[in-house]
Amino acid sequence: MTTSNAEDARAELLRLRDSIDNIDAAVIYMLAERFKATQQVGHLKAAHQLPPADPAREAQQIARLRRLAESAKLDPAFAEKLLNFIVAEVIRHHERIAEEAGGKS
Ligand SMILES: C=C(O[C@@H]1C=C(C(=O)O)C=C[C@H]1O)C(=O)O
Numbered sequence: 001m002t003t004s005n006a007e008d009a010r011a012e013l014l015r016l017r018d019s020i021d022n023i024d025a026a027v028i029y030m031l032a033e034r035f036k037a038t039q040q041v042g043h044l045k046a047a048h049q050l051p052p053a054d055p056a057r058e059a060q061q062i063a064r065l066r067r068l069a070e071s072a073k074l075d076p077a078f079a080e081k082l083l084n085f086i087v088a089e090v091i092r093h094h095e096r097i098a099e100e101a102g103g104k105s
Contacts, residue, residue: 031086034086035090035093038090038093038094039093039097041094042090042093042094042097042098043097043101045094045097045098046094046097046098046100046101046102047101052091052094052095052097052098053091053094058083058087061083061087062080062083062084065079065080065083066079066080
């Protein structure tokens with residue numbers, strides 16, 4: 001590789017990493033907004049004695065996200081794993097909110 005090729009590659013790497021950093025920031029902000037909404041769902045469920053998890057809703061979300069992933073050329077199995085990972089954390093939050101609400105009544 002000539003010096004100029006190495007410099008071009010370095011510049012291209014920096015350009016791509018800038019884009020990756022912007023995407024990662026957007027993902028973090030979107031996740032923060034999602035967790036704000038799910039926290040409110042957790043409080044609503046605790047106030048009305050609803051269970052923390054809703055497997056029927058999760059099945060609908062998985063089917064929808066798998067379809068979206070396919071149309072976006074993203075591995076549907078990865079989309080499902082990612083959703084399951086996020087939902088597991090949400091359910092932990094809901095269980096904690098329910099425990100805290102139970103302790104107060
Ligand atoms: C947020 C909810 O609670 C849980 C978390 C979900 C999610 O993070 O999308 C979906 C279903 C529930 O297991 C809900 O019931 O809508």
